[in-house]
Amino acid sequence: xxxxxYIVIGIILLLGIxxxxxxxxxxxxxxxxxxxxxxxxxxxxxxxxVKDGKLASGPEVIQVHExxxxxxxVTSDADQELHLHGxxxxxxxxxxxxxxxxxxxxxxxRFIYELEDKKIDLGALEVLPK
Amino acid sequence: xxxxxxxxxxxxxxxPKVAWAHAxxxxxxxxxxxxxxxxxxxxxxxxxxxxxxxxxxxxxQSYSYPTLEIPFLNTLTxxxxxxxxxxxxxxxxxxxxxxxxxxxxxxxxxxxxxxxxILIMLGITYLSALIGNVWSVLNPLRIILSIVPxxxxxxxxxxxxxxxxxVIIYFFIIWLELLSNGIGVNPRFLSFFFLIYLSLxxxxxxxxxxxxxxxxxxxxxxxxxxxxxxxxxxxxxxKIYLRPPFVALLKEKVTHPTLLIFILFMLSSTxxxxxxxxxxxxxxxxxxxxxxxxxxxxxxxxxxxxxFWSLSPFIFLVVFLIGVGLMKLIVKxxxxxxxxxxxxxxxxxxIALAYNIAHYYTLLLTQGTTLINLISDPLNLGWNLxxxxxxxxxxxxxxxxxxxxxxxxxxxxGHIAAVYQSHREALRTFPSHRQAVVSxxxxxxxxxxxxxxxxxxxxxxLTLRG
Numbered sequence: 399x400x401x402x403x404y405i406v407i408g409i410i411l412l413l414g415i416x417x418x419x420x421x422x423x424x425x426x427x428x429x430x431x432x433x434x435x436x437x438x439x440x441x442x443x444x445x446x447x448v449k450d451g452k453l454a455s456g457p458e459v460i461q462v463h464e465x466x467x468x469x470x471x472v473t474s475d476a477d478q479e480l481h482l483h484g485x486x487x488x489x490x491x492x493x494x495x496x497x498x499x500x501x502x503x504x505x506x507x508r509f510i511y512e513l514e515d516k517k518i519d520l521g522a523l524e525v526l527p528k
Numbered sequence: 529x530x531x532x533x534x535x536x537x538x539x540x541x542x543x544p545k546v547a548w549a550h551a552x553x554x555x556x557x558x559x560x561x562x563x564x565x566x567x568x569x570x571x572x573x574x575x576x577x578x579x580x581x582x583x584x585x586x587x588x589q590s591y592s593y594p595t596l597e598i599p600f601l602n603t604l605t606x607x608x609x610x611x612x613x614x615x616x617x618x619x620x621x622x623x624x625x626x627x628x629x630x631x632x633x634x635x636x637x638x639x640x641x642x643x644x645x646i647l648i649m650l651g652i653t654y655l656s657a658l659i660g661n662v663w664s665v666l667n668p669l670r671i672i673l674s675i676v677p678x679x680x681x682x683x684x685x686x687x688x689x690x691x692x693x694x695v696i697i698y699f700f701i702i703w704l705e706l707l708s709n710g711i712g713v714n715p716r717f718l719s720f721f722f723l724i725y726l727s728l729x730x731x732x733x734x735x736x737x738x739x740x741x742x743x744x745x746x747x748x749x750x751x752x753x754x755x756x757x758x759x760x761x762x763x764x765x766x767k768i769y770l771r772p773p774f775v776a777l778l779k780e781k782v783t784h785p786t787l788l789i790f791i792l793f794m795l796s797s798t799x800x801x802x803x804x805x806x807x808x809x810x811x812x813x814x815x816x817x818x819x820x821x822x823x824x825x826x827x828x829x830x831x832x833x834x835x836f837w838s839l840s841p842f843i844f845l846v847v848f849l850i851g852v853g854l855m856k857l858i859v860k861x862x863x864x865x866x867x868x869x870x871x872x873x874x875x876x877x878x879i880a881l882a883y884n885i886a887h888y889y890t891l892l893l894t895q896g897t898t899l900i901n902l903i904s905d906p907l908n909l910g911w912n913l914x915x916x917x918x919x920x921x922x923x924x925x926x927x928x929x930x931x932x933x934x935x936x937x938x939x940x941x942g943h944i945a946a947v948y949q950s951h952r953e954a955l956r957t958f959p960s961h962r963q964a965v966v967s968x969x970x971x972x973x974x975x976x977x978x979x980x981x982x983x984x985x986x987x988x989x990l991t992l993r994g
Contacts, residue, residue: 404582411574412940419567458992484556484925506928507556508990519992524558527929 441467448474448491451516458521462503464528470499470511478516482523484509552635552713553645553705555891558928560935560987568936568983569976572943576972579944583951584965591778591956595762595769605766614671621668621722623906628719631908635713639906642898644718645705648748650884650892653755657881660763661756663748669729673738676730682737690744690784693732697747698790699838702797706804707833750790754780754877758945774878774945778952782873785866789841791873792848794880795978796840799985802887804833806988844978848876851974855967859958871957872971875949879975882942883982886935890926935986943979947972 440463446456462468472480474491481488482499484507489499503525512519560568603609620643628640635641655662664670704712711717733741742749757780760773782788803809813832821828852869855861861868904917911917950971951964958964 400586401582404578408575408578411578412571415570415574416567419563419570423561423563483554505556505925506558507925507931508558509556510554510992522990522992525928526558527927 440465441469443469443471445471445496446473446520448472448476448478448480448513448520450475451513451518453520456521459524460521461524461526463526464503464506466503466525468499468501468503468523471496472499473497479514480511480520481514482509482511484523488514552641553891553895555888556894556925557890557931557935559989560932560983562987564932564936565983565987568939569980571936571940572976572979575940575944576947576976579947579951580965580968580972583955583968584962589952589955591952593772593775595771598761598768598770601761601768602766604768605763610665613665617666617668618671620906625719625722627907628715628717628722631715633715635710635715636895636898637908638715639902639908640715640718640722641713642895642902645713646892646895647899649705650888651896652748652752653881653884654889654892656752656756657758658760660759660761661753663752663756667742667746667749669726669746670742672726673729673733673741676733678738679734682740683735685736685740685744690786691750691790692786693745694747694750695786695790695793697745698751698793701747702793703834703837706797706801707830707837709830750787751794754791754794755881757874758878758881774949777874777877777949778956780874780877782870785870788848788870788873789845791876791880792844793841795876795883796844797837798880798883798887799844799981800837800840802982802985803988804837805990806985807991808988810991847974847977851970854970855954858967858970859960859963861958863957868957872950872953875946875953875971876978878942878945878949879978879982882939885938885942886982886986889934889938890931894925936983939979939982943975946975950975 442462444457444460447454460468460470472489472491473496474480474493476491476493478491479488480491480499482501484505485501487499487501489497491497503523506525506527509523509525510519511521511523624640624643627638631638631640652663652666701712729741729746732745744750757776758774759776760771762769762771762776782791816832817828820832824831849865849869852872853865855872856863856865856868900916900919904913904915905911947968951968954964954967954971955961958967
């Protein structure tokens with residue numbers, strides 16, 4: 399009986415502290431409703447360029463939110479394959495041509511994109527939960 | 529024994545490095561957000577004090593625990609069932625070893641790396657904690673050695689050696705996992721290593737006895753044996769009983785300092801694995817590597833990682849001994865520091881399990897889905913026995929928010945269990961109730977340190993690999 403009281407106090411304590419800490423969280427960014435045909439998800443575009451098997455320009459960490467429509471434009475100095483883990487998306491890069499990788503960020507987590515042939519990590523896509 | 533260590537460490541160099549290495553075991557989780565990490569710490573502290581208050585008011589502890597027989601599970605103890613399970617295990621291991629030598633060289637697609645690193649090192653760990661010592665039934669070495677004749681005149685095992693062989697093997701396995709640059713997931717290497725391990729077991733069993741092998745050398749028996757003490761199920765006289773989880777930890781007697789090192793290594797190897805992927809480690813590494821690169825060039829990466837990784841259990845040991853030392857001071861105990869440390873060692877096992885689950889459970893789900901394909905085509909021959917060979921699933925990917933909360937929850941539960949067990953041990957060991965409870969304050973502190981370290985590692989920004 400006594401143990402039960404402590405367990406209940408414990409649960410209340412854990413939930414109470416959780417509430418306090420959750421309140422300190424930054425308010426989630428919300429999509430501004432610009433037009434009458436309100437699009438709930440954002441469209442995010444990023445540009446990467448690959449030279450000599452390395453990321454020459456562009457973000458090493460691409461951060462988006464769950465549900466965003468993502469477009470990654472990749473320019474490469476050689477013909478090779480770009481592979482996005484997790485989503486398991488592949489992009490056949492052609493020398494000198496900017497090609498887009500488009501998808502909706504439905505999986506949350508951290509997904510590495512790499513040059514498939516050389517197995518070189520270029521960066522990470524971080525999809526934050528809503 | 530030590531003479532074997534160097535060539536053993538160099539052995540992996542004989543095997544070609546597999547380029548796909550970093551794709552095996554890739555974890556897709558995001559770092560914990562700061563507020564959740566701080567919450568975890570605050571929650572751990574708050575609950576700890578609640579436990580202190582509970583024990584302060586409680587009277588004498590009873591060390592027997594209630595058990596409830598579960599009749600319909602008794603089938604699991606029947607000889608014919610155990611026989612079938614062992615047969616199945618043997619077939620799977622044979623398939624894995626064959627697959628390692630003859631199947632695809634791609635670790636993510638071959639049976640043996642998935643079997644060992646995912647199904648066994650993760651799956652059986654969690655299964656052991658959930659239902660008990662299943663490995664003593666599944667262990668292929670037990671099955672194979674039962675056919676090998678014993679030695680009528682075994683040598684006496686040097687008691688001072690204790691669990692050191694298991695510790696060394698465990699070190700080697702984790703080194704393979706974290707620092708071998710892909711050799712540890714190379715299918716050919718794994719098959720070869722299994723055969724070496726089997727040969728070693730036959731040799732040691734012959735020299736000393738099978739019992740000595742399984743108690744002091746077979747690192748998986750030691751590993752799963754420790755975690756199975758947490759399980760809420762136990763077997764007595766061929767009957768299965770339900771019991772409260774964690775209680776059997778108090779029955780566990782750690783008799784040798786090498787077992788304490790083993791337990792601490794369970795904690796530190798997981799912590800180090802998490803830590804070495806963080807950008808904090810990267811900046812720390814660069815400050816040292818600048819100097820060392822002049823001396824060791826390309827070997828700096830391996831050297832620096834190996835040094836810190838082998839020191840990591842001793843860092844945890846120092847923290848643990850400080851806690852035990854302070855506890856000894858408060859109680860003015862005449863017992864030696866070592867003796868007390870060994871008594872309180874079992875309370876670290878829940879934290880080790882919590883670390884393991886929090887860091888790796890998502891890997892079991894993401895890489896583990898390959899096992900569904902492998903059931904139908906274990907030898908990569910193009911079979912499709914159960915129709916699942918080409919199934920692609922994304923069930924492995926869980927929502928990041930759920931993963932965060934479950935990681936923190938698991939770590940807090942592990943912390944509670946550890947503090948609880950430590951209290952009960954103190955009340956059993958120390959004569960004065962009041963002193964025993966007060967003595968737990970330093971233990972509480974070190975457990976909060978372990979818990980917060982685990983959470984902190986999970987919250988750090990991550991780096992890319994190679």
